[in-house]
Amino acid sequence: MNLLYSNDRRAEYPPSWYAATAHTLEPCPPLRGETKADVCVVGGGYTGLSAALHLAEAGLDVVLVEAHRVGFGASGRNGGQLGSAQRMDQEDLERLVGDGDAAKLWDLAEDAKDLVKSLIARHGIDCDLKPGIANLGFSDAECRDLHAHADHLQNRYGYDQIEKLDAQAGHALCPSPAYKGGYLDMGAAHLHPLNYALGLARAAQAAGVRIFEQTEVHHIEERQPAVVRTDKGRVVAEHVILACNGYLGSLNRKVAARVMPINNFIAATEPLGKETARVLTRDVAVADTKFVINYFRLSSDGRLLFGGGESYGYRFPADIAAKVRKPMTEIFPHLKDVRIDYAWGGTLAITMRRMPYLARLAPNILSASGYSGHGVGTATHAGQLMALAIQGQAEGFDTMARVPATPFPGGPALRSPLLVLAMTWFSLRDRLGI
16 A cells, blocks of 8 residues: 555645645646756655755755655644654653663754754744643643653753643643643744745755655665666665655665554644633643543634544544544533534654654665654754764764664564554553553
8 A cells, every 4th residue: 555645635735724724835846857966855744854955055966856745744734743852751761772872862852842943933934833832641640740750851951941730730721621730841832834844845945955746756776876766757866865754665674664654633623712712721732641642732713723533544534523523522522513624634653662763774875754743843853963964974863873673563564453453452541541
């Protein structure tokens, strides 16, 4: 199954609220015939656009090829949350890689947030960047764990952007009967993800990147120079960057063994008017502690953008709105009859440990993917790290690449059924509250 075309129309953004409010970019032509470049970037999401932009600004000749449109995949469909730290909890990272590399990974995660904010400021990207993400739990025990995590970040890393929320303060921020408190991270942020991607694309074009859309890569010849073969042409390049995330397909077996595509879904309600105060009393985003996570925020025109609902298999459900309405009304029962104006799905990618997989696949081929729902900052940063590695400054890339990356069991044939079993178990735990 080719996920590039399984759930979406060719070269069309999904019918999302993001697409309806996007600052559109003129389509770029497909690649026809042969072209040469210093670097060929495969994939036009945050990773690829960031890599291409940073390479071009360093004076390299860059070609970027995208099978659909820039920002078509998870980069243009996600929850828009620019979170702190890595996707794996910092305490777990300390146990996995030791205090030294864990500290480096913390610093890299802070660099990722700063990079996104600086790119938006430097290139004048209009994407509704706002500070604040609340992490909320469903029980007193989960609330204590969240508070302990906040204390750990403060005491070990000097992170002072977090405000702990007890049940009363949490309810004052998010008046849902489901939550018992948590913390508010004002160093994190949220934004319009598609407009951010399109802003990166404009910046890359201005820096000289040649972008080719509707250009699917079928094969990469691993030699020097490498040859990237597409449906109607090819790119001969000294270096190649794979930035495909959930849409990698069979381009590289080593990456495919460690990075698995999964689907997630978001709905946008009708504008809520005065009812917004019964959802959020501040313009911040929220993520909760469920394994099948709920995440939400208010749009610039007063809608609830709510992400949630699991899906087993690679096809989107026939009724995405119904899929999302169920967890949405568990959090906000009073919205059970609210109209849903937009509902869309997207394919992201996860790894076994929920840490991104960065790898040098050949002396001149780099890859980064598997952001596990934490990609706004991490993917942008991974693109920069690969650009620096190509220029001989590989310290950050190598630190990320040292994180152990366990292959999914069973290989490509069994990894999806095994994931279904695991997700079914964790979903049951979510429902039972254990």
